[in-house]
Amino acid sequence: xxxxxKFRISSTRSNDLVCRSMAAAEAxxxxxxxxxxxxxxxxxxxxxxxxxxxxxxxxxLDQHPxxxxxxxxxxxxxxxxxxxxxxxxxxxxYQGLENNLEKMTGQPTLVAPSTxxxxxxxxxxxxRDNDAVVIDQFxxxxxxxxxxxxxxxxxxxxxxxxxxxxxxxxxxLSICYERIWLVVDGLYSMFGDxxxxxxxxxxxxxxxxxxxxxxxxxxxxxxxxxxxGGALMQLxxxxxxxxxxxxxxLSLNKSFAAAGGALALPDAELKVRIRRCGGPMLFSGPxxxxxxxxxxxxxxxxxxxxxxxTQAQLMQRIxxxxxxxxxxxLPLATHHRTPVFFIPCDSVDEAxxxxxxxxxxxxxxxxxxxxxxxxxxxxxxxxITLHNELEDIDxxxxxxxxxxxxxxxxxNVEATKWGLxxxxx
Amino acid sequence: MNRAxxxxxxxxxxxxxxxxxxxGEPDWxxxxxxxxxxAQLTRVTPEGIDHFDLQSFQAxxxxxxxxxxxxxxxxxxxxxxxxxxxxxxxxLSAYETKRSPEAASCLARGVNSIQLLxxxxxxxxxxxxxxEAMPGNPFDLKQLFAAEVSCG
Numbered sequence: 001x002x003x004x005x006k007f008r009i010s011s012t013r014s015n016d017l018v019c020r021s022m023a024a025a026e027a028x029x030x031x032x033x034x035x036x037x038x039x040x041x042x043x044x045x046x047x048x049x050x051x052x053x054x055x056x057x058x059x060x061l062d063q064h065p066x067x068x069x070x071x072x073x074x075x076x077x078x079x080x081x082x083x084x085x086x087x088x089x090x091x092x093x094y095q096g097l098e099n100n101l102e103k104m105t106g107q108p109t110l111v112a113p114s115t116x117x118x119x120x121x122x123x124x125x126x127x128r129d130n131d132a133v134v135i136d137q138f139x140x141x142x143x144x145x146x147x148x149x150x151x152x153x154x155x156x157x158x159x160x161x162x163x164x165x166x167x168x169x170x171x172x173l174s175i176c177y178e179r180i181w182l183v184v185d186g187l188y189s190m191f192g193d194x195x196x197x198x199x200x201x202x203x204x205x206x207x208x209x210x211x212x213x214x215x216x217x218x219x220x221x222x223x224x225x226x227x228x229g230g231a232l233m234q235l236x237x238x239x240x241x242x243x244x245x246x247x248x249x250l251s252l253n254k255s256f257a258a259a260g261g262a263l264a265l266p267d268a269e270l271k272v273r274i275r276r277c278g279g280p281m282l283f284s285g286p287x288x289x290x291x292x293x294x295x296x297x298x299x300x301x302x303x304x305x306x307x308x309x310t311q312a313q314l315m316q317r318i319x320x321x322x323x324x325x326x327x328x329x330l331p332l333a334t335h336h337r338t339p340v341f342f343i344p345c346d347s348v349d350e351a352x353x354x355x356x357x358x359x360x361x362x363x364x365x366x367x368x369x370x371x372x373x374x375x376x377x378x379x380x381x382x383x384i385t386l387h388n389e390l391e392d393i394d395x396x397x398x399x400x401x402x403x404x405x406x407x408x409x410x411x412n413v414e415a416t417k418w419g420l421x422x423x424x425x
Numbered sequence: 426m427n428r429a430x431x432x433x434x435x436x437x438x439x440x441x442x443x444x445x446x447x448x449g450e451p452d453w454x455x456x457x458x459x460x461x462x463x464a465q466l467t468r469v470t471p472e473g474i475d476h477f478d479l480q481s482f483q484a485x486x487x488x489x490x491x492x493x494x495x496x497x498x499x500x501x502x503x504x505x506x507x508x509x510x511x512x513x514x515x516x517l518s519a520y521e522t523k524r525s526p527e528a529a530s531c532l533a534r535g536v537n538s539i540q541l542l543x544x545x546x547x548x549x550x551x552x553x554x555x556x557e558a559m560p561g562n563p564f565d566l567k568q569l570f571a572a573e574v575s576c577g
Contacts, residue, residue, distance in 0.1 A: 005488060006484045006485075006487045006488045006491065007481070007484040007485040007487070007488035009485075009488060009489075013472045013473055016471075016472040017470075017472050020471060020472070137491060137492060137493035138493055157491040157492065158491075159448070159490070159491070159493075160493065160496075162448075344524075346523065346524055346528040346529050346530040346531070346532070347524075347528075347530045347531060347532050348532070349530070350530055370494070374493050374494060374495055374496045375494055375495055375532065376495055376496060376497050376498060376522075376524040376532060377496065377524065378524075378532075
């Protein structure tokens with residue numbers, strides 16, 4: 001059954017359109033580039049060092065000496081690759097990593113080769129024959145790809161974070177289906193908005209057949225106790241009756257600054273089931289030893305008492321950037337307290353010009369256009385991380401302000417238009 | 426209302442019913458009033474040419490909305506040339522699409538070729554064919570409309 005289509009759009013046509021869009025961006029020099037030297041705070045592009053506002057290494061741990069040393073030590077111990085499927089044999093480092101991740105999340109946790117492969121392993125195992133799936137239109141592409149594997153169940157799209165539409169669908173689907181899986185991101189990586197956790201919790205209360213699968217890749221590490229992310233903080237084990245119906249995928253690739261993905265599961269039995277029959281758990285290559293070493297070191301950092309102070313430092317930078325943007329009159333797509341910032345632009349050309357100008361001024365930021373965002377919502381995306389000093393943030397905001405507000409209408413109009421949730425004090 | 430005013434009204438309504446704000450959808454009921462039940466809509470893109478009737482157009486547009494290809498759509502007429510004879514009208518209508526009516530620049534520009542039928546009290550769209558400006562297909566308002574440029 002799989003995706004419930006109202007109209008079949010040819011895959012070839014879709015690929016042709018995406019290819020054309022990417023080719024245009026590549027021709028303008030804003031996509032598919034190659035960096036030279038990289039040190040976290042700065043990266044080299046076309047022989048110039050730019051201040052880095054494009055990374056997802058939100059806590060700056062990719063340059064942490066303990067992670068570097070652990071990667072080197074793992075290479076010394078195991079070599080560059082442990083080229084045996086985990087179906088047969090796994091590198092010893094997996095055990096320590098999963099033990100630490102279970103302390104981080106407070107739940108049984110399974111490591112996967114990546115977050116994408118975690119979805120592809122988990123969803124076909126979690127979703128059973130008499131289930132249905134509802135997926136947010138803006139859920140990460142890897143989630144949509146994973147739902148394509150669900151041949152025997154209906155998969156419905158729902159408009160972004162529309163709790164009313166989800167509720168309506170649940171009303172229809174709960175009549176015919178045993179369980180309904182709602183698939184969402186915990187933090188949407190283009191506009192930087194959180195999933196409506198409070199509303200999702202209410203839906204879990206209202207619909208006992210509802211199960212949640214949350215991709216919290218972009219909130220792992222910098223948010224929540226020990227970096228367990230927003231979804232587990234809001235819907236995890238402390239919500240006794242809800243946590244049994246919530247599965248959260250985490251990333252070890254972004255803020256965590258290593259490699260791989262992880263699944264925080266409601267019970268140990270599910271962990272065993274996915275480990276035994278989740279496709280990529282059997283047929284995909286394992287995480288390489290140096291990255292396992294880095295992941296173990298990162299997990300240890302996350303379990304230290306000082307980790308919350310590191311998280312607080314990032315939150316201060318985020319708040320600083322939000323305040324600076326507001327003072328400069330810079331329109332933003334959302335004002336959620338996340339490290340992802342998005343300046344809407346009126347056209348792709350405008351977004352491209354803004355990016356080219358900011359690069360010229362010494363800042364690396366990313367253009368955003370279809371297919372990453374809707375056709376009508378192009379813009380400039382940048383991230384705030386612990387690589388960025390306050391003076392870097394000041395300089396970026398000032399550069400964007402000095403460029404002039406050719407992007408979009410005034411901030412208040414933007415806030416109203418896209419139904420922003422104001423940040424909590 | 427005379428036929429000339431009625432034609433203007435139908436064309437304005439056509440642009441209004443296909444436009445919608447964030448979180449909305451085209452005005453499907455409004456489209457049924459503006460478009461003839463036998464209307465054909467044809468879209469030219471670099472990837473191919475698509476032919477729709479009203480039902481399949483609605484299905485295609487809804488699928489695109491569901492996928493998040495668009496979350497809002499504003500199409501505004503910027504110039505028009507009309508030819509009428511009896512109960513038929515042909516309109517070449519230049520448009521631009523924007524992310525909001527207030528946007529300073531546009532997402533895209535193109536030309537609608539529209540055939541309308543007079544049904545005794547109003548005009549309805551029988552056929553809509555459109556193509557967009559691209560590299561290799563430049564948009565030249567003066568060349569298209571010469572001295573007949575009139576703002577919509």
